[in-house]
Amino acid sequence: MSNPLSIAASQFLREREESERPPRRTDQERNRPAGSTSRASLRRGELPSVANPKALMTARGLKKSYRKGPIQIPVLRGIDLDIRSGEFLAIVGQSGCGKSTLLHVLGTLDAPDSGEVHFEGNRIDNLPAAGRDILRNRHFGMIFQFYHLLPELTTLENVLAPWMIAEGVWTFLRHRRLRRRQASELLEMVGLTHRAKHKPRELSGGEMQRAAIARSLIAGPKLLLADEPTGNLDKETGRQIMDLLGRLNRERGLTIIMVTHDDSIAALADRTVRLVDGRVKEY
Amino acid sequence: MFKLLLCWRYLRTRYIALASIVSVMLGVATMIVVNSVMDGFTSEMQDRIHGILSDLTFESVSVDGMYDAEYHMAEIRRVVGQYIEGMSPTVHVPAMLRYDVNGHTFTRPINLIGIDEATYASVGDLGKYLQHPDNRKQLRFTLREGGYDTLDHQAQDPSKLIPRKQLATAGWPYRREKARMQSQSAMPPGIWDTTIPSSQSVAKTPRESLPDDRINPFAARDANLPQQDFEDPAEHQSAGAVLGIALASVRTSEGEDRFLVLPGDDVRITYPRTSIDPRLEPEASTSVFTVVDIYESKMSEYDASFVFVPLRKLQEIRGMVHPQTNRANVTSIQIKLKPGVDLDEVRDLLRNHFPAQFYGVYTWRDKQGALLAAVHMETMILNILLFLIIAVAGFGILAIFFMIVFEKTRDIGVLKSLGASGRGVMGIFLGYGLSLGIVGAGIGLAAGLAIVHYINEIANLLARLTGQPIFDPSVYYFQGIPTIVNVPTVTWIVLGATLIAVLASVLPARRAAGLHPVEALRYE
Ligand SMILES: Nc1ncnc2c1ncn2[C@@H]1O[C@H](COP(=O)(O)OP(=O)(O)OP(=O)(O)O)[C@@H](O)[C@H]1O
Ligand SMILES: [Mg+2]
Numbered sequence: 001m002s003n004p005l006s007i008a009a010s011q012f013l014r015e016r017e018e019s020e021r022p023p024r025r026t027d028q029e030r031n032r033p034a035g036s037t038s039r040a041s042l043r044r045g046e047l048p049s050v051a052n053p054k055a056l057m058t059a060r061g062l063k064k065s066y067r068k069g070p071i072q073i074p075v076l077r078g079i080d081l082d083i084r085s086g087e088f089l090a091i092v093g094q095s096g097c098g099k100s101t102l103l104h105v106l107g108t109l110d111a112p113d114s115g116e117v118h119f120e121g122n123r124i125d126n127l128p129a130a131g132r133d134i135l136r137n138r139h140f141g142m143i144f145q146f147y148h149l150l151p152e153l154t155t156l157e158n159v160l161a162p163w164m165i166a167e168g169v170w171t172f173l174r175h176r177r178l179r180r181r182q183a184s185e186l187l188e189m190v191g192l193t194h195r196a197k198h199k200p201r202e203l204s205g206g207e208m209q210r211a212a213i214a215r216s217l218i219a220g221p222k223l224l225l226a227d228e229p230t231g232n233l234d235k236e237t238g239r240q241i242m243d244l245l246g247r248l249n250r251e252r253g254l255t256i257i258m259v260t261h262d263d264s265i266a267a268l269a270d271r272t273v274r275l276v277d278g279r280v281k282e283y
Numbered sequence: 284m285f286k287l288l289l290c291w292r293y294l295r296t297r298y299i300a301l302a303s304i305v306s307v308m309l310g311v312a313t314m315i316v317v318n319s320v321m322d323g324f325t326s327e328m329q330d331r332i333h334g335i336l337s338d339l340t341f342e343s344v345s346v347d348g349m350y351d352a353e354y355h356m357a358e359i360r361r362v363v364g365q366y367i368e369g370m371s372p373t374v375h376v377p378a379m380l381r382y383d384v385n386g387h388t389f390t391r392p393i394n395l396i397g398i399d400e401a402t403y404a405s406v407g408d409l410g411k412y413l414q415h416p417d418n419r420k421q422l423r424f425t426l427r428e429g430g431y432d433t434l435d436h437q438a439q440d441p442s443k444l445i446p447r448k449q450l451a452t453a454g455w456p457y458r459r460e461k462a463r464m465q466s467q468s469a470m471p472p473g474i475w476d477t478t479i480p481s482s483q484s485v486a487k488t489p490r491e492s493l494p495d496d497r498i499n500p501f502a503a504r505d506a507n508l509p510q511q512d513f514e515d516p517a518e519h520q521s522a523g524a525v526l527g528i529a530l531a532s533v534r535t536s537e538g539e540d541r542f543l544v545l546p547g548d549d550v551r552i553t554y555p556r557t558s559i560d561p562r563l564e565p566e567a568s569t570s571v572f573t574v575v576d577i578y579e580s581k582m583s584e585y586d587a588s589f590v591f592v593p594l595r596k597l598q599e600i601r602g603m604v605h606p607q608t609n610r611a612n613v614t615s616i617q618i619k620l621k622p623g624v625d626l627d628e629v630r631d632l633l634r635n636h637f638p639a640q641f642y643g644v645y646t647w648r649d650k651q652g653a654l655l656a657a658v659h660m661e662t663m664i665l666n667i668l669l670f671l672i673i674a675v676a677g678f679g680i681l682a683i684f685f686m687i688v689f690e691k692t693r694d695i696g697v698l699k700s701l702g703a704s705g706r707g708v709m710g711i712f713l714g715y716g717l718s719l720g721i722v723g724a725g726i727g728l729a730a731g732l733a734i735v736h737y738i739n740e741i742a743n744l745l746a747r748l749t750g751q752p753i754f755d756p757s758v759y760y761f762q763g764i765p766t767i768v769n770v771p772t773v774t775w776i777v778l779g780a781t782l783i784a785v786l787a788s789v790l791p792a793r794r795a796a797g798l799h800p801v802e803a804l805r806y807e
Contacts, residue, residue: 104800104801109700109801110799110801130704133699133702134702136699136700136702137702142700142701148693148804150694152289152292153292162701164288165702165703165707166702215701
């Protein structure tokens with residue numbers, strides 16, 4: 001806790017934890033059998049209690065192959081993976097071994113050919129589109145190698161994008177003070193307050209990735225999926241980003257799954273798994 | 284929320300979209316202008332045609348006419364009397380008009396109409412189109428002492444007109460002066476020539492060579508055929524005639540009317556006589572008339588063909604008066620109906636009552652049906668063509684939107700990875716199309732209404748720039764281009780254009796909605 005950035009971050013996270021404490025559950029919801037996730041509860045940002053609190057996300061026997069004409073190219077050949085709550089997991093592997101594919105399947109952007117993904121004890125890979133949209137919007141944060149900010153929007157608007165997607169015009173306008181405060185606090189945390197009004201093309205790569213991190217955190221997700229977040233940055237900037245992710249993991253208890261092909265970056269995570277021949281090899 | 288914001292940002296950063304706005308705008312504007320002008324023309328023309336023609340025309344199929352107007356009018360009254368406001372008998376006959384100007388003789392085909400000045404005003408507003416203020420109140424076929432309007436009394440803005448100076452002296456003063464000059468110069472008799480009275484030409488016809496005069500019931504009357512039976516043209520006139528303005532004058536390209544014949548001049552009219560005796564073929568006769576007024580309905584078709592003369596006079600010279608009964612034939616009976624009565628219904632009642640091989644019954648719309656239908660069809664075709672312009676704009680939007688969807692594929696993937704639904708992404712592009720449509724149609728609406736409002740100024744400006752009159756007043760005798768803005772039509776145009784813009788964005792929007800998030804994210 002030496003660095004002012006991390007102090008701000010921890011303070012912010014603690015405050016939000018308090019302001020967004022979920023409302024008390026009704027008996028009806030508590031009695032709901034595990035494994036059935038209602039859309040209403042998803043939208044409120046809560047999921048039924050988990051049987052095994054240690055495993056935030058579980059993948060079992062994930063298989064995925066791409067079809068090139070008549071030939072099937074298997075990419076994932078049976079992935080078994082457990083991610084504990086609060087864990088910082090790095091997935092390494094050679095280029096083209098299927099790391100991004102795995103991350104997309106875990107993040108419900110893509111569906112596996114077979115196998116299951118569970119999040120907080122509920123199966124999520126077969127949810128209807130609307131349910132997956134809410135999961136990605138409120139429960140998962142995602143960052144990418146190429147940042148993927150929307151070029152027409154300013155940094156602040158990019159950070160607000162998940163809320164704009166979640167809320168209609170009137171709700172958003174009614175909450176705009178709160179939302180703006182959340183966004184500028186996040187921007188302050190990642191050190192981008194002075195860039196709030198800039199368009200992404202006016203930012204450096206490191207700044208864009210920090211803006212993307214702020215965006216991924218705005219809706220208060222439990223899990224961050226990071227696809228080579230430092231892949232396009234120089235060593236020093238990459239290190240700063242890794243510092244930021246590390247602090248978020250330690251102080252907020254944010255669970256992070258990070259994909260990288262750089263072993264030195266992976267070494268900064270709690271645990272590293274290697275993807276070889278479409279299967280997971282634990283170190 | 285993101286739909287609105289992104290839609291707005293895309294609108295502001297994609298200038299290519301302006302191209303489709305412009306084409307929507309042009310389509311909407313031209314459609315509004317064309318419809319307003321066409322509606323204006325139609326309604327102006329209907330007004331004029333209706334002003335000239337009576338509600339219903341009851342006519343005999345034969346040019347010889349039907350015997351005894353009184354009987355027919357009584358019969359009509361018996362059938363549909365409760366709907367009728369006024370009736371007036373008329374005689375219509377094709378004829379030839381001749382007059383001399385500077386030694387040249389002009390011959391024009393005309394529609395000679397004998398009207399009863401006492402009752403004709405009750406069926407149509409002929410009076411409105413005359414040039415003498417007293418004739419407008421009550422037409423008289425006697426020459427006035429002067430006082431003809433030198434400015435068109437129907438014009439909205441008389442200050443723009445070129446005065447008709449020749450009409451200032453028209454009437455008796457002109458006739459006297461002309462007679463004086465001709466007697467002084469002792470010119471060979473030209474227009475005053477009375478050597479062509481019809482009795483002379485009649486003398487050569489087979490009618491006179493018939494052995495027994497008693498066979499011809501009109502033989503006795505032939506001797507009384509009206510001739511120019513006065514000595515001094517400065518004191519007397521022939522029977523009066525009202526000439527259509529295009530028969531009496533030519534209009535220069537500047538819009539000035541140069542009169543060849545003025546009230547006070549004499550003209551010769553050649554017309555077919557009737558042949559009530561089946562053994563006789565009809566022959567032509569010529570009579571002299573004195574122009575007493577000029578008729579300007581501003582419908583070139585009528586102004587170039589109508590000549591009105593007194594009904595009784597025409598019946599006499601055509602031999603339509605029955606010598607024994609003193610009752611005369613008429614070719615038509617003009618009928619005016621009470622306001623609000625359905626013309627077609629009364630027409631059909633009359634058609635059922637009178638046998639069609641002898642009588643025809645027509646409404647004013649029937650009479651000008653072809654013209655009105657032509658204008659209507661023209662409007663329809665123009666509308667279809669112009670709507671195609673908007674459809675082309677729609678395809679432009681389609682193409683541009685597909686481009687934008689391709690260009691934005693990655694961003695669409697990002698939005699989906701952030702939890703945007705397919706519907707939400709679709710909403711961006713539908714909203715985008717809707718705004719293009721609304722903006723384009725809105726600007727087009729404003730531009731169209733502005734053009735309609737200043738259409739005459741614009742036409743004048745174009746005429747000055749190109750040196751070609753865009754709107755030739757000598758064709759229609761309209762002072763300006765008539766326009767009517769029909770609110771339902773304009774509303775449909777605007778809504779239709781907006782709808783096309785939205786429909787054109789549906790396909791690209793669906794494509795965007797259906798993009799697979801991972802493929803969109805990987806898209807380079
Ligand atoms: N749509 C597709 N169709 C066919 N093959 C695909 C498709 N998408 C990915 N692949 C293949 O799947 C394999 C895994 O791709 P993936 O992007 O997951 O690799 P990666 O481990 O993330 O590589 P890198 O480290 O370069 O990002 C690659 O061999 C790739 O060619
Ligand atoms: Mg990858």
